[in-house]
Every structure is written in structure tokens, then in C-alpha cells.
Amino acid sequence: MRIRIGKGKRVLSLLLAAALFFGLLCPLTPQAAAETLDLPVPAAVLMEFSTGKVLYEKSAHEKRPCASITKVMTLLLVFEAIDSGVLHYDDVLTASAHAAGMGGSDIWLKEGEQMTVDDLIKACVVMSANDAAVVLAEAVAGTEESFVARMNARAAELGMADTTFKNCNGLDEDGHLTSAYDVAVMSRALMEHEKIFDYTLIWIDYVRGGQTQLVNTNKLVRSYNGIKGLKTGTTSAAGSCISAAAERNGMTLIGVVLGAENTKDRFSAASSLLDYGFANWKITVPEAPALPDLPVTGGMTDTVHLEAAAPQGVLTAVSEQGTLEIAPELPESVEAPVEKGQQVGVVRVSMNGETVEEIPVTAAESAEAITFGSAMRYLLEWFFLGAETQSGG
Structure with missing residues (x-):
């Protein structure tokens, strides 16, 4: 037996198919x-x-x-x-x-x-x-x-x-x-x-x-x-x-x-x-960026190592097509003295240009400022260390 589909049913089928297709292309927010x-x-x-x-x-x-x-x-x-x-x-x-x-x-x-x-x-x-x-x-x-x-x-x-x-x-x-x-x-x-x-x-x-x-x-x-x-x-x-x-x-x-x-x-x-x-x-966890050593001016050391906590997961809608970006924001240098744990910048996490998290970047070590006393102590340590090295001690 051959069944003929009426015009109304055919139109309804086409509308349903179109709705399904459109829904697949444009998912609900x-x-x-x-x-x-x-x-x-x-x-x-x-x-x-x-x-x-x-x-x-x-x-x-x-x-x-x-x-x-x-x-x-x-x-x-x-x-x-x-x-x-x-x-x-x-x-x-x-x-x-x-x-x-x-x-x-x-x-x-x-x-x-x-x-x-x-x-x-x-x-x-x-x-x-x-x-x-x-x-x-x-x-x-x-x-x-x-x-x-x-x-x-x-x-x-x-x-x-x-x-x-x-x-x-x-x-x-x-x-x-x-x-x-x-x-x-x-x-x-x-x-x-x-x-x-x-x-x-x-x-x-x-x-x-x-x-x-x-x-x-x-x-x-x-x-x-x-x-x-x-x-x-x-x-x-x-x-x-x-x-x-x-x-x-x-x-x-x-x-x-x-x-x-x-x-x-x-x-x-x-x-x-x-x-x-x-x-x-969904929760998206951005990969933590590598942190460079930060130059120190007026210090007994030229640079300090930096550290920052791992970024947290960012809650986003599955339908959101934005890009998650993460980047450190640091000064060109930091003036000595620098204390361990001192904040020197931030790692900024952003979605579509909007900041969603700021992670403090801190010094992983101290950097002493150059003073007459510190310079003399450095010279004395260098002198005696060099003497021990030459004597084979």
C-alpha cells in the first residue's frame, strides 16, 4: 500500500527539519x-x-x-x-x-x-x-x-x-x-x-x-x-x-x-x-605562563626569581566562543632591596578582554641593596673564598 503525504504534513515536516537544523547551528544559551x-x-x-x-x-x-x-x-x-x-x-x-x-x-x-x-x-x-x-x-x-x-x-x-x-x-x-x-x-x-x-x-x-x-x-x-x-x-x-x-x-x-x-x-x-x-x-583551567627572572637595580644580585600561584579554573558557558588569555604583567625592573614574598606584578587571566582573575606575582627570594657594608662583606667573602680556592682547601 502506498501512502501519500498531504501537503500540510509535508510542510510541517519541512518546518520541523528546519527547526532541528537551526537548533543545531544555534544552540540555546x-x-x-x-x-x-x-x-x-x-x-x-x-x-x-x-x-x-x-x-x-x-x-x-x-x-x-x-x-x-x-x-x-x-x-x-x-x-x-x-x-x-x-x-x-x-x-x-x-x-x-x-x-x-x-x-x-x-x-x-x-x-x-x-x-x-x-x-x-x-x-x-x-x-x-x-x-x-x-x-x-x-x-x-x-x-x-x-x-x-x-x-x-x-x-x-x-x-x-x-x-x-x-x-x-x-x-x-x-x-x-x-x-x-x-x-x-x-x-x-x-x-x-x-x-x-x-x-x-x-x-x-x-x-x-x-x-x-x-x-x-x-x-x-x-x-x-x-x-x-x-x-x-x-x-x-x-x-x-x-x-x-x-x-x-x-x-x-x-x-x-x-x-x-x-x-x-x-x-x-x-x-x-x-x-x-x-x-x-564548564570549568577551563588555563596553563600557567613561565615567569622570567626580574632584573634588580641597585642590588647585590642582578635578578630575582619569581613565583605565582597556579591559576584557578574559570567558569564559562559551553556556548561561549571567547578565548581565555593569561599573561604576566611585570615591571622592567625592581629597585633593591627586595624581600622574599614581595609582590612585584600580577598574572592576569581574561576572557573576551574582561579580567576574570588576578594572581599576585611575588619574589621567590630576597635581593639586598648595595651599601658600603654589604659591598665590603661581598669583597671579603670573595677574597677569602678565592684564597681557599687557590690553596686547594
Whole structure:
């Protein structure tokens, strides 16, 4: 049987083909691509980790409850306490009556039960245990109330203007609010402590000598390419929430979703956020330029060696066709004396003529100025060294 295509269908086919061809030639800009994201959630943010740049936002500063994502701040303060020596991973902590009475998601700690800091962090991260979070909070600050005061102070330091904490675990409480943007900010701060990923990437583990199994509440750990964590949360007031971190090709992204109706929408929205970021943005690391020796005027040495930190990766849109340039900007010479570590210039990194990074160039060694004393010392050293050389010493 021969099927004839009507004129209307033929025109439609041609239009679709043309649209596809044009789309291939003119890919969507990140902004246009972002506008096509249809996330079934009331609030979301996508942030690049190294720069803190927001790549996508939806009601980013709307104040909302965030359930157990609250524990991101709790864990940040715990890791800072460990770094300062207040806590240690092998410290054994005792559950108070207050901690044991938390309810909700927990590991059923009993008053007086003891557990190491390491296991409590594991329970807090993997199982989102409310009781474990309170035990850690009390160990850091004495009481949960004092710890919450520290949480709010730390939030203020990080510029989290939308946030007020009322507890350390995220149980629903009047006035306990944050925003998708603030969650991304505190997630970024926690991720500076790379030890956190030893916990967030656990799928199944055990505490109490193998008697209590922990299964990760973040299902992306098993399904999303490049996932690094970070924290989920669900309550009746907050809905289903997640702060998801993932890394691909040297770029790490933080996708925050608040208020999803169910866990399926939560994970789907987080995956879509991360997919959008990896498809439309990239990190380019420029090659560091060779630094010449810098001439010294009026010095005991003619030149000094120079050094500079390695350039950071530059965040750019995949569709951006600009050229990344890097070049040292140095004076013709530097006047002695020169101190080691003294800045003498910069390495400028630019994209399309716009500076994106300035790296200080410093002297790798000192250069003493010529004085009568230094000249005499040099002559004496030269004289005695020459005498030793002639005598074969």
C-alpha cells in the first residue's frame, strides 16, 4: 500500500527539519536553556561550587522550612569543632534524655547510651538521625539551645540573610526557615570539609557493632553519575527537599530543591538541575605562563626569581566562543632591596578582554641593596673564598 503525504504534513515536516537544523547551528544559551527547565518544585537553586555563582534559580530567596537539610549547618559546626580540637572522631558521647526524646527520623538512642562521634556523624548523614544530631550539638555547645545560637551566628557570617534556625535537626517548628539560596551557601561551606564525602557517599553501613543498619536517604548516591552527596529532608511542612552535590570534568555543582510534593519529584528535579549545569557550563583551567627572572637595580644580585600561584579554573558557558588569555604583567625592573614574598606584578587571566582573575606575582627570594657594608662583606667573602680556592682547601 502506498501512502501519500498531504501537503500540510509535508510542510510541517519541512518546518520541523528546519527547526532541528537551526537548533543545531544555534544552540540555546544557558539563560534560554534555563528558561526551558520545568521543575515541579516551588524553590530551587543551582550553584557552582568553586565560584559560588548561581547558574539557575527559582524563588531562590523565598523563606521556607527545609526539614533535615538543617543538618548541613549542624554538620558544618561539628566539623569545625573537630578541626579546632573540641571534638575528635573517636570521642565517645552519651545521649541525654533530651536527645533520646527527639522522635521522627532517628536511630532510637536511649538515655545514657554511648556512641562515638564518627558513628553519630554517620547516623546523622546517612539516616538523617535527629537524636544523633542533638547529641553532637550538645557535645559542641553544651545544650541544643546554645548550639542553635551558634548556628544562627554562623549563618549570619556566611551571609544567609533568609535563615533563622530554631533547632539543630530540622523538625517542624514555627519560625524555623531558610531559602534555597541559603541552603546552597551552607552546603558549599560544608563541602570545604572534604571528610564529609566519606559519609555522604555511604549507601549502607552499620552502627552498634553491626546491630543497626543505616541506609542512605539520598537515592541519587546509587543513580546519578558523579554524585558526591549531600543531604535530604522531609517533613509535612517542608515537603520533600534535597541539597545534591555532583562533580564531572573538574566542575562541582550544588543543586537545591525545596518543597517538592514527593521524593520522586525531589530527585527528578535535582537531577534535572545538575544535568542542566553540566550540559551548559564548564570549568577551563588555563596553563600557567613561565615567569622570567626580574632584573634588580641597585642590588647585590642582578635578578630575582619569581613565583605565582597556579591559576584557578574559570567558569564559562559551553556556548561561549571567547578565548581565555593569561599573561604576566611585570615591571622592567625592581629597585633593591627586595624581600622574599614581595609582590612585584600580577598574572592576569581574561576572557573576551574582561579580567576574570588576578594572581599576585611575588619574589621567590630576597635581593639586598648595595651599601658600603654589604659591598665590603661581598669583597671579603670573595677574597677569602678565592684564597681557599687557590690553596686547594
